[in-house]
Amino acid sequence: MDTFLEPHGEPGVTEEEFRAFEEAFGVVLPEDMKDFYRKQNGGFFQEGRKYFVGDDEYELPLAEFHGLTRTFHPNILTIEHMLKWQQADGFLPKTLVPFCSDQSGDSYFIEAGGGSNHWVYYIFHEEYDEFLNSFLENPEDCRKAKSFTDFLEKIHVR
Numbered sequence: 305m306d307t308f309l310e311p312h313g314e315p316g317v318t319e320e321e322f323r324a325f326e327e328a329f330g331v332v333l334p335e336d337m338k339d340f341y342r343k344q345n346g347g348f349f350q351e352g353r354k355y356f357v358g359d360d361e362y363e364l365p366l367a368e369f370h371g372l373t374r375t376f377h378p379n380i381l382t383i384e385h386m387l388k389w390q391q392a393d394g395f396l397p398k399t400l401v402p403f404c405s406d407q408s409g410d411s412y413f414i415e416a417g418g419g420s421n422h423w424v425y426y427i428f429h430e431e432y433d434e435f436l437n438s439f440l441e442n443p444e445d446c447r448k449a450k451s452f453t454d455f456l457e458k459i460h461v462r
Contacts, residue, residue: 308355308459309347309369312376317341321373329387331399332418337452346371346380356462357412357426357448357455364406366459386411400425404455414452424449 317338326332346369349355354365373384386402399417415423426448449455 308349308353309344310350311344312347314345314371314374314376316343317345317372325373325384328384329391329398329401331401331416333401333416334414334422334452337403337414337422340369340452340456341372345374346376346382348377353461355459357458357460359462364408364410367405367407369404370402396427412448412455414455422451423447424452424455 322333322338322341348368349366356363356365368380370381370383370386373382375382383401383403390396390400390402391398396413397417399415400413401416402411402413404412410426410428413425413427415421415425425446427446449458
């Protein structure tokens with residue numbers, strides 16, 4: 305299902321990069337996410353097509369998967385960079401890892417606390433505090449996919 309990304313020629317993520325990232329941030333990335341990133345370290349969605357995850361008429365097209373610790377484009381932040389900001393801000397749980405953004409800069413986050421749940425959440429960047437309140441009260445209302453693989457399977461062209 306990862307044929308929707310433009311190839312960029314950068315190598316995939318190595319096991320050493322995964323280990324260093326997980327150790328630095330105290331997270332455990334799900335194996336299906338690692339499999340994806342071993343093949344290609346992020347990337348833009350193919351030009352000329354608009355990719356979506358849900359069917360909400362107000363949903364914006366996906367823009368990119370962020371690289372883990374190396375960027376594939378100088379104007380795209382890495383997951384590492386975004387997670388440093390997120391942890392410094394303290395609005396979101398430290399185990400929510402951003403990995404994909406839409407065209408407005410809103411992001412998809414995966415639960416990477418080391419347990420068996422790897423829910424994917426969609427969060428408007430202007431509403432981190434509102435998300436946190438909803439997340440604490442009814443986390444199931446904030447979920448977009450039950451796993452990274454489920455997220456990939458939900459990506460479609462509209």
